[in-house]
Amino acid sequence: MKKYLLFLLLCTGEYAFAQQLAPLTVEKIMRDPKWMGVAPTNLRWTADSKTLYFNWNPENKAKEELFKVSATATKPIKAAEKEDEKLLSLNYTYNTDRSLGLIEKSGDIYLQNFKNNKETRLTSTQERENSPVFLTNGNIVYQLGDNLFEVDLKSAETKQLTNFVKGKKAGRPEARPLTEQDTWLKAQQTELFDIIKKRNAETRSGARGGRGRSGATSADSKPLKELYTEDKFLNGVTISPDGHFITYKLTTPAQNNHSTIVPNYITSSGYTEDIPGRTKVGENENISQGFIYDTQKDSVYAIQTATIPGIKDLPDYLKDYPKELDSLKKKNADRPVNFFGPIWNDNGSTAIVVATSTDNKDRWILKLDASTGNFSLVDRQHDEAWIGGPGISGFYQGNTGWIDNNRFYYQSEATGYSHLYVANAASGDKKQLTSGKWEVQSVQLSKDRSTFYLKTNKEHPGITNFFKISVNGGELVQITTMKGLNDITLSPDEKYIAINYSFMDKPGELYLQPNKVGAKAEKITQSTSAEFNSYKWRQPDMVSFKNRYGADVYARVYKSDNPHPNHPAVVFVHGAGYLQNVHFGWSTYFREFMFNNLLADNGYTVIDIDYTGSSGYGRDHRTGIYRHMGGKDLTDQVDGVKFLVEKYGVNPQHVGLYGGSYGGFITLMAMFNEADVFASGAALRSVTDWAHYNHGYTSNILNEPFNDPIAYKRSSPIYFADKLKGNLLMAHGMVDVNVHFQDIVRISQRFIELGKNNWELAVYPVEDHGFIEPSSWTDEYKRIFKLYENTLKK
Template sequence: MRYTFLIFSLVFSLSSMGQTPLAPLTVDKIMRDPKWMGSSPSGLQWSADGRSLIFSWNPANAVADSLYSISPSDKKPVRVTDDQRNLFVPAPSVTYNRERTAYVFTRNGDVFYVEVKSGKQRQVTQTVDNESGAAFSFEGKAVVYSRLQNLYAWDLQSGETRQLTNFRAGDSPSTGAATAVRGAAAGGAARSSDAAASQQEAWLKKDQLEQLEVLKQRKDKKEATDAANKAARPKELRAIALEDRILQSVSIDATGRYISYILTRPATGNKTTIVPNYVTETGFTTDIPARTKVGTTSGVSSLYIFDRIADTVFQLKTDSIDGMRDIPAYVNDYPKLLEEMKKKNAVRIVSFLSPVWSPDGSTAMVDIRSDDNKDRWLMSWTPDDSLRLIDRQHDDAWIGGPGMFGSQGWIDGETCWFQSEKTGYSHLYTYNKRTGKTTALTSGSFEVQQAKLSNDRHSFYISTNEVHPGEQQLYKLTIATLARQRLTPMTGASQVSISPDEKQLAYLYSNATTPWELYLQENKVAANPVRVTDKALSTEFRSYQWKDPEVVGIPAADGKMIYARLYKPANAKPGMPAVFFVHGAGYLQNAHKWWSSYFREYMFNNLLADNGYYVLDIDYRGSAGYGRDWRTGIYRFMGGKDLSDHVDASAWLVKKYGVDPARIGLYGGSYGGFITLMGMFNAPGTFSAGAALRPVTDWAQYNHQYTSNILNEPFRDSIAYRKSSPWYYAGGLKGDLLICHGMVDVNVHYQDAVKLTQRLIELGKDNWELASYPMEDHGFVEPSSWTDEYKRIFKLFERVLKKGQ
């Protein structure tokens, strides 16, 4: 009775506001502009002083989001004015000195210095140039910043500014030319080169000086004057030529002596693609410049150290590092190539991440990556010890996982920290450079997904999924004892922003059926979170009883456990159809307990369940959240284990719920579209209908960074591409296939759909159709496009999977 009354009250409330209840769900209803659903806050940022927290929000359903703010003492959101926004200093944008008594930041291209205790602010620069990267150096006595690719130092006491580097575009200037710039006597350099003179001129000059005393005296006097002038001039700042290279990652150590920088010579000759845009304001077709394809060459990078005191520059050499001449394991499948590479014994091409200097400036931690991304070397560099290995992580597949890029730093002058996947899961480690000892701070069959060192450097704040692969919780980890204390209490996921003084936690929290809302709590164990916002679900959205998908474990044929979201139909009975939703990206997690970024698909899955379908959304091999082996399970064979996981899950549905094996379909976009094609072509006995949205049909047409990690390069590992590209298997199509693709997709190009279309035509297949969307990119924008696409998908499943019912 109470449930009936609540439903009646809700329906009455909606009717009084001129709205109709959401049920029954239709494609037209759920694919509207998402504003109808409600508004979630996003982009949390504490102010540098910790007095306020700002975020983007749209509670009034305006055209665009606006900025709102709260404070720890007043949790009512207030809209931020333009003046307040212009003066706001985000905590992540500031850099503190070692004592945390002062910080620096940049605003509108100028540098500012702030004393924490007094709040006094000083503007360091006021120029038309853009200054950036402000930080403390020279033992905290100066602020160093970048302007026009060069470093400058502002002395805190005197207020004077001096230039520290002299990077110059073009070739290195000669010594004579550099001297001339400083005011050498006119014409002196042009006439003084005895080496360039003929023998006759040299003899004549010598004879003149020997025979004419006045000429000799004048020469001696001039040389003495020039020497005195040169000695009186300030020492010229060393010019460092960039030549045709790109300058990156310039950083200075804490003492102000050493400056590191990376020079990259860009690759040449790489051909880029275009995407035709047919619907334009002018009525003429235009070409959108796009990307290169997998197999293109990379630029060559070098890391240099500039010693300001010794006035020397030297390049960090990597030739002698262990593993620099290793040959990738996959080459064993190509005997001729293997023999060539053994004979050549070449040093591998590497790239560098920006070095991280220790707090005392004595050591730099250098992150070196092989160009094939199968090795990461963390090295320490000191002036007297050159490069020494901290940690080498090798993966025959590719280096990846949480924290593998940029999650590293120093606890003190002796101990650095980093993340590594060497145990099969990404965990947190420390390394002591004096003892050479590596210590694991975390371990187990879970991932450390984020790590942040505390202000006092005695603890870490880490986000992990140790409770369940489908949860994200924040912990405080004490370094000395390795004890962990859970700080976020609610089931689901919490995306936490810690206040600058570490007394408050602001976080976005969601669960499987509730989008993100803002919470605030004290940074204490068992503290009660206070909800700040309550607009993520509109009244209309709440009017429907959304299903809380059950997170289940499904055994794969090889004994591994596949996690999945299961939606069950009402009045379930044997012989009902089933549909798989296949998430995109590959390396992404969707069988979790928080709000999915696939919210449209979540609603569509509810619609399918309402219409008598089981719906299964699995985290197949290659998905995120389950460690290294799961992540790399698709190496050299996309469409292998990731597809067999779906086949195994189909058998599980048939066995456990009596699903009709002849009535199973699947749909998904991007990587999900790719898996749909592989399922329809290679497992026609399992899947009777499939909707492939913006799918990759030939991996040799995709980009380099993503594809080369998984399949290597097509001209070196053609086996992997032949096994992994759907268009080679199009002849296996037996069920009904729908392909949908945006025609201005600059990620997976429309060309992929066109190529597969021609292949299907040549094969004489007639059980497929292509729906093209002339004004859509990879991620659809227009509600009309979403609606058309999902009406076609629903129509396909209703026609094929319910045939004969």
């Protein structure tokens, strides 16, 4: 009996070991990602900084649950659902000494007194009050509907400050000239009636009062000025801290645009239903105009864009279109701009506006003279490609703010890398606080405004850590030291940091650390499953090579322990264009990471390249694709193959590539324009013609189709479809609202008309741009693997 039990145990152990060493398959890695384990998310501290809450699912349940851990502990415990929500740190707006805070909850305004820990509800209405702020006189202002209201905390009196009126001002009918008959009748009336004589006399003396206008707040108060919004959208209503100026924007909606539709074929009704879609690049944009209401003078005037330096400058690319350039020079018009702000200092003496040109070439930091609507320059960042980089944006104000009543901070790529600057709005002096061939990726000002906390990739483009530096400049001090990606959530008292830390083969886990130099980070969670841990995931080689232009290009290489005799290779091309995937952390492309391991297990060498246009490497790398997508970003893939041939012994006749979205676009361009390098390719959810993509992304890089057709024709795969030689697989979701299914249909028609035979299209009727269903992922990647097995090993 004992021998039998021993035999059974040995057999069971061997079976378990065999299960652990079972080869990777597409079916295994493309299951619901929960099989890998679920990492902690949504980290948030309590207001007293004693406890960290987070969402987690260590037991692989149907949905994640609420957990908490003490700032000084290492073991998390499960919390009751919605436990201690009142204790969580909230995003208050503070008064000057931070003794009081304002916050909106469910459409009502609450006042928090931090000295006695008392909360007072200020509004309780069916309508939504929002955006509460303190004035320097101690009163508060909030917005209700379109209008601002001021509350005197001492008297509890509420006063309306603005009177926005939809539509146009009803003007008096234009008076027609008086005829002789009119004049005679008017004189007769005065002659006959005493009441007419009396009223005429009162009008001349001003003694007779008129009727009160709409918007008056009380019998003894001055009627509110009517601020007409006409047929425009009102937004950005902001009051200065002293209550003197109210700024707002009126936006004219884009006219005559053509919105797209995406047909949905698999519906519960059984009928095809249309999903409303976006517009395409080059459509008309909304036009905004900024205004200032001077509450003391009771007058309104427009913000003057003409005072912005360089507002009439024209971009260099127009030199390729002499007629258009000459026409625009003659017009000599101001370029349209988007405004963010104003951002007022604490005492209300100075306002900063961040402005970006809609042609994406300029970003200005401007000091606003609110009494006139004119600007003076604090900083101008100009880029003949397009403005961008960490902390810099054309879609929001970026990482900006006041240190004190004179100093304003912002980020700029002036040196070629995004760094932190401080400008003195009074003197005009500017100071660069950080420098080097690395990027500041996030900025947080300490509560006492003495220190900046930064996330940077100073050590290596693929490693992020947490640093601090004085607002006056000086030494950059490193706080976290773990090699990988470190995303930080700082406690409200700034004594602790919660770290979402990951490494190449280790998904994100929660760590806690005192916010001190040299402190140790303690691991709190263990999230990966036993099945995930049973496979020895590769830590790819982190390499760099010089591309043909002499620039450093970084890559991950997945080596095969048993290369196939053909020594085949596959290039994985990440999506998004401006994204970083060659780093020491866990990839957001986790399915592709696992698939690359599967390929290496089956004898392939795989390379994953942060090609030109990727993030993390500064301005020149970011904008190297300007006016030619499929240029340097494509030749980087070719140069990467050359690197594999020279350093890893890859056979140049047996190379394939694959990628999704932007990666799918590069795959198509590679199969067309580098057909002698790539034998096969899988293009997933690919852009095939940039003139059919969206405006915000595409116009940055290629301008607009009607303004710069040269850029679109050399950047769009559909124009090169006749050059296809190798074996091409295309895959696309039919309800893709990002890269529309129309894209892949149009290029398929080109292949049909060109008589191409070596291509196929797999369609996924229920999938959007990012696939959801494991069955779709599995089918797609089985096809990719089959393509390589049939073309790169034979």
